[in-house]
Amino acid sequence: MQRYLAVSEARQQFLKLVDETLEGDEIIITKHGKPAVVLIDFEQLETFKWLARLWSDPEAMQRMRQGMDDVKAGRAIKIKGPLTVENLLKAARERELARG
Incomplete structure (x- = not known):
């Protein structure tokens, strides 16, 4: 509030x-x-400071835009469960199998 x-x-x-x-x-x-x-x-202050540094970095902003474009184009991997290396690898394998 x-x-x-x-x-x-x-x-x-x-x-x-x-x-x-x-x-x-x-x-x-x-x-x-x-x-x-x-x-x-x-x-919260530390988060604001981190975001300000991120937003002032043109390279980081370009990578974020590219990531958003990748998600919109379906080039992202959906992970079920917590973000772990194991779940990431499993999702990548499932994606490769689905592609054939």
Whole structure:
């Protein structure tokens, strides 16, 4: 859940807000009625930073586009169960057998 709080309220409720962010909430703290900072879970921050690096890498973006094109064209392997080497090899073998 996302919610807004004035900086004065956030100061009074800080420990509670930390617990709420650990449960997945995003707290936007306002100063003079305008959003100033966001309180989020550390892992969520790390994910955002990772995505920002990925999106800023033209080569990685091209590989993702190619992957999406491969999926649309049916050049992807569907894996049953968890993603393990064993399941990946099994799916690849089944695909080769289906092709003949």
